[in-house]
Amino acid sequence: MEVLVVDDEVISRRMIENTLQEGGYQVTTATNGCEALEILKQRPIQLVVVDWEMPVMDGIEFCQSVRSGDSSRYVYIVMLTSRSQPSDAISGLSVGADDFVTKPFDPVELIMRIHSGRRVVAMESRDLMIFALAKLAESRDPETGAHLDRVRNYCRILALHLQRQVRFQDEVDDEFIRLLYDTSPLHDIGKVSIPDHVLLKPARLTTDEFEIMKTHTIRGAETIESMMEQFPNAAFLKMARDITLSHHEKYDGRGYPHGVAGEQIPLCSRIVAVADVYDALTSKRIYKKAYSHSRAKSAIVAGSGKHFDPAIVDAFLDNEDSFIATRKRFQDNLTCTTHGMPVTNTPFELVPAMMGQEL
């Protein structure tokens, strides 16, 4: 990863450069803030070490310019200063520096600070990637963005409830809940591979069409798996893969694509199943009105132990008010269109007919 080092003093600049190169970073240098801004315009550098006091443009002005700019990526700034008064640190922070290292600097400390900057920047890339993937799916999926917002919030409500239960304490920690919130919007990314005549059909799917629709689970998981080859240990990719593959599995083993049952279905997918179906039921579709909360609740309760994990249905029943509030908070934009067609919001495989009920 590349670091931009901005310092007017030659010796200091060289020392920082050497330290960072030894730490495995590629280094580009500038002698003042103006020069550094020019470099940032031309190159996608996201880590900067900048001296506080410099001619032409000092570190403070540089920070202000970076933060007021319209860069689409976050630039992590470590400010180097010979000052050590707390008030200086506060004024540096107030203009947007992320961290401070005092001169003369300790090489190990500088490397550690840059490593943590790299982690922040990597997190941002991860979030951007998830968002980009979800947006890609949304561009072809008749479901609206509000659906994704509601589902991820329903998932969090359910997971927070499970976290308080002994049975789930080992699996559901804060990290699990954060990952679930971040990755649940990806559940239908495989729909990008479904042909328009099936995905956008404004009527119930035939058996053959439904077979095609079912493949969105496997196609989505394959997409995530290809990313896992690059990052085999990334927990968020693993969860995203489980969710895309298994969110239509049913607790009694009668779901798809593999017909796995009970706890064979990853917990994250069992949670998404309740959240996704509740949202499908309470949303308007071209062929049905939106269900009231109580009607959707009856359908969810009827599916307990069949479609859904009973523990998650119980979590839902204990948090009905939060579900209703979330539904109100993220309303559908009914004028939204997909491919110039009105949004029909039709995950046909989710309709209660598939749960053995009539619409």
Ligand SMILES: [Fe+2]
């Ligand atoms: Fe789906």
Ligand SMILES: [Fe+2]
């Ligand atoms: Fe969905």
